[in-house]
Amino acid sequence: MSSDSIRHTIKHFGVQKRKLPSSLHKKPSVLPAVEAPHPGSSYNPSYVDHQDLLHQIAEKELEFIKQEEHLDRVTTKMFKKIPQNKKEEYLLREMSEGLPTKQTTNLKSAEEDDNEEDLSITMANSKPVKNVKKTLVQRRKQREQKQAAYTRKMMKINKKIVSDIYKLKNFEQQIEIKEKKLEFLRQKRMMKRERESLMPKTLSKTKFEPLDPDFQLAEELTGNLRNCKPSMSLLKDRYKSLQQRNIIAPAIIKLKRDKAKVKKFVKPDHKINLDAVKLRLNKV
Structure with missing residues (x-):
């Protein structure tokens, strides 16, 4: 077969090569697969590293406490506590706010009377104005003023x-x-992009929440691997790493599925009237 016939056969009868998407060759995140832990989380860390780790954790806790206090201040403490016996009184006062009272009606009627008197006085004093035409001199002056303003x-x-x-x-x-x-x-935009590249993207409605940092207090440090206690699940750590690198969408793990409640009922033609059945049996 000639080259043209081979090309024709491959084109019309052969399996075409699919083009791979360009996103397949790109990494979803800049973060490494395994991040190096903080040196203070070692089983035998130096004093400076251990104190640095504890300082970072304390700062995060203080921020969390500050946020909780702020939410409490702008929600719970923002409203006064009303006793049970005064609830109806406050409700009545609130619902009757803005409704007309006797004093307001009297004031409005007095104002309306004053306005009517003022209108009658102005109507009596006003005189008809005649439509006076401009003279030639006035028109010339007006043209000159316009020309001067333009110049x-x-x-x-x-x-x-x-x-x-x-x-x-x-x-x-x-x-x-x-x-x-x-x-x-x-x-500034470049710095923002760099910061965003290190942060996980929003792939689902669930927000990504990193694991709590692993740390030990000074009393809990053993100094050797034999007496060191495991404090973090490796499987959970890898799962969170996949979420952080935008490979898996963040989700809440459910060990039990929520089963839908099945509503059971008896069809009308399947219902049995026991009283009617008893009467029939008695007759028989």
């Missing part, structure tokens, strides 16, 4: 153009300032 405006524009020529240095400075600002914003 002043044009002079101002020309003056600004001339002054702008002498402001080239200022323009250069402004351009430099603008370029510096744009460069600063570009650097």
Whole structure:
């Protein structure tokens, strides 16, 4: 077979090669598969590393406590505690807020009377205004004023153009300032992208929550591997690592499935009336 016939056969009858997606060759995250733990979490750490680890954990706990206090302050402590015997009184006062009372109705009626009197006085004092036409002199003056205003405006524009020529240095400075600002914003965007590349993406409705850091107090340190107690599950650590590297979507692990409650009922034609059955049996 010639090369053309082979090409024709492969094109129409052969299996075409599929193009792989470009995302297949890209890593979903910059983070390494296995991160190096903090040196303070060792079974025999140095004093500085151990204190540094404890300091980091204490700072995180303080932030968490501060956040809880803030939420408590803006939710629970924001509202007053009302005793049970005064609830109805407060409710009645709240629901009747803004409703008209006797004093408000009297004030409104007095204001309406005053307004009516003022209107009657103004109607009596007002006189009809005649439509007086402008004279030729007034029209000429009006044209002259418009022309003078236009000339002043044009002079101002020309003056600004001339002054702008002498402001080239200022323009250069402004351009430099603008370029510096744009460069600063570009650097800021780059830093933001770098930070976001290290953070897990939102792949599901469940937010990613990292594992609590593994640490031991000074009294719990043994100094050797034989007496060291395991404190973290390796399987859970790997599972969280996959979530953090955007390979698996974060989810809540459920050991038991929630089964739907089946509603049972008897069909109308399957129902048995026991009283009717007893009557029939008695008759028989």
